[in-house]
Amino acid sequence: MAEQNNPLLLTDELMRKFITDGFLILKTDFSKEFHEKLNDQLLNVYEEEGNPGNNLLPRVTELQRVFEHPVITGALTSVLGPDYMLHAHRHGHYNASSVPGEWHKDSYWGYNRMRNHHPWWAMIMYFPQDTPAELGPTGILPGTQNYDSRVFDADELDQEVLASGEVGTFALIHYDIWHRATSNTLGNPRFMLKFEFMRTKAPTKPSWNNVESTWRLPEATSLLFAQHDVMWEETWNWLSGKLGSMAKTATHTSKIVENKLSMLENNYEPIALNAAYELASCGKYGVQSLLTALQHENGNVSRLAAYGLSIAGKDAIPGLILALDDSRTATVIRAIFALSEHRHMAAEAVPALNRLLDHYSVLIRRSVAEALGMIGHPVKEAVDGLIHCLQDEDSQVRFMAGLSICRIGAPAESAVPQLRIALQDKNRYVRAHAAEALRYIGTEQANKALITFLFDSRWCPTTTPANPFYP
Template sequence: MDVSPKNAPILLSDEQVRQYVVNGYVILKPSVPTHIHQVVCRKLTACLNEGGNPGNNVLPKVPEMRHVLNSPEVRGALISVLGEDYIEHPHRHCHHLSPATAPATDAKARTDAVAANCHQDAYTPLGRPRQHYSRYARIMYYPQDTPIELGSTHVIPGTQFNQGITDADRAQAIPVDGEAGTVSLTHFDVGHAAGLNTVNQPRHMVKFIYVRAVEPVTPSWNCLSRQWQPPQDVQAPYDLNLTWSHVWDWMCGKRDRYHSFRQKNILSAGKVSQLVEDLNEVQEVNIRLQIIHQISALSAEATDAIPYLIEMLNTDHQAIRLAAIYTLGIIGQPAVEPLIASLKESGVREEAHSVPQPWNEGAILMDDTAFALTAVGSSAVEALILALDDTSEWTRINVAFALGELDSHAANAVPRLIQCLNDKSHRFVRTVLDALGSICQNVPTFVTDISQFLLKEEPSWEEELHSRRWTAQDQIRINAAMALTRLGQDAGAAEDVLIQALDDPCGHVGAFGELDSHAANAVPRLIQCL
């Protein structure tokens, strides 16, 4: 890759990263010659006409798109939100939109079409948890001029934190139109939709997925101030400043993910009992958010509000749930025991089902208590480690997820998580593998434990879980390969196994295996893979 000054990554500014944190997306204009987009568009059309959608093979079929993905603007933006060692996921797709069979040009028809198309993407090949932190990002690229009339993709600002899309969310969708070469960088979980194509030509939009490899330890963008402040262009419908500042501080690599909030919010003299009473008397979302914000400013002095905040989790309005999650987090240690108890209650309820209801092989909706325990920080780790012994599969899954979201704060959990890899639940093992990849501490102790899953065969994991015939065994191998990829050269002890994994019939495993193989011994086999 050419890294001359001319092609050096152009990092995002503070304002652009703030927009990404709040709205869930930013728009990029790569410095790629116009004729490249014309070639891409022509080749995509030919691929679709000759052999159908190439799916994950779209990039090898149209390699000119590398000019866009390797452009200083796109590389710089990906570094800015995912870190310098970001990983290109093997999944990519050309979203082809044909002209509507009975095109309608009135505004209502367009609005109805967009509303019907609104969704959050599923993970591939099988489910992964929706996440608040910037761990997965999506590039959406237009190779042709894409006005609204051509069915431009719409985005729903602020929905990257949501556990689903509501009708109210659908009404907030806005078009992302632009000239050929326009790229939008989005949080993977932000809601979006195809528009209505009323022009007599097809629309192409090509999607690429990228993954954060390592925990942020310092801002990876052109950061001039590490103190959080909202962007000038706030498109999200609700004030979630506590959530936004928490995510910003995580992206800055701060050990205290509430540093910015503490700097700006001095303890008020309000009584918690009065605030809770006020909270119970009002229904309007914005007013309730203001009250919760006042509670959060009290920090550890707001312990009396803990049971009321926990009641809001999982069932209340999404914005209220988020405010409650991160208010419980800033209250800190006093919230840990009640949150663990609430999580265990959820686990008991899910035991009535053969598969936990929030577990979906498109995307997994973790319990709000898991996010709140993550938000508490390192003081929740010991209680989470103990909860790994809970009898409920759903509880254990959420505990492992929370530990992974704590990154290196959860280093003490590594020995117990390694033991958990012996569990027979593929759902739990998948979550533990992800957690170990995120924590990335005490690496030599678990490289072998993870790499064994690239070759291990467990009959109970061979059941097909998806219409595309993916099995739990496939996804476990993918999670193991991805965890090793995130470890980079620290995974060198797994080299021989990784080379064998290149032959895995699941293409995703082989793709991550290639990314893992740093050693010269892998070169002959990699050449054969060509």
């Protein structure tokens, strides 16, 4: 939940580019003196103490002003809504190496989960110094945010875009886009400050400077691997608050549906991905085909079917609930994911999801912990399930429960006693997410627990190994 000082919201054109390309390169207008001071702080901390990790923000206090800048608050509000959360995980990347990094998608703090195509998560990569190509900026592959596989040849990357520019440049990226550190041929210190942000409320209307209601392609895009017309339009509609907008009542011919179903098995993921989204718009016959594909022995086919089912509307929900009893863990996880993306429309699934909270598979329990917060209704049953999750033996179930409670907010007040216990958890993200959950609940009881915790664990930004006490 950012402090927003007249945020400069994105335009329709920039939102269209974010949907297709998966990133935007933007720039703040801080003074040269501001960035010189920021860089001095960074260099001192890194030289004296090493990488401060998750304590980057309190240790380099000038950074807080960066995340109050209206260009940054506006970009984040546009993509994640006004109630977005700055996640506790953050990292200052230092690069002086001529050896480029490996292409990768970031994990979720070491936690593997099924990745959302809808922008529930985003990252900002901020460059506090002039960052020409020779200084090794972040390299980004446009349009790859929704590909699980590496669809590209590492030696032939004409598509790569460098997040290079003058001091104050930053990349706003879909959390799951493929990226890497490029070669720093100058050898001078290069900082990239990475912060993660989470959407806490599903969109009910456009949160950017919206003028046009219908989707169209942006006027200019980066060089992309494929065209995804149905997926892009569905994402635009979702961000506009139109849940299940691509579900159709008209039934397509069996021949058309069967052809798209066979394309789900294509080895080139962009083609198979298009087939999944197109099947979701083929009415009940398309939905049934996707439910069958969810059981496919090929994990990629099953996973892509889940993405199709996640936007298919209410016709998919009964079949997804039945799939929760599947003997294969992966199938159950994908069914949970698809149900979660239907949000309140999947409220009837909550009793079945709660019955999985004692499942032997920790992977299933983690998925349920996230889904309960996404669905959120009926509130009592969802919150009761999340209170159970806060007591799970697995730390990742516990910290996902905290994030889910953030999404429910004040109606989750009955979780406050268990969140108070979670503030003392041995896992840093369980503690951090419990604190955030109390903040989003925001009642007197929750605020009292949060303030007590913050005072007990208060941070002194000037205390270092070289300066433990005075002055």
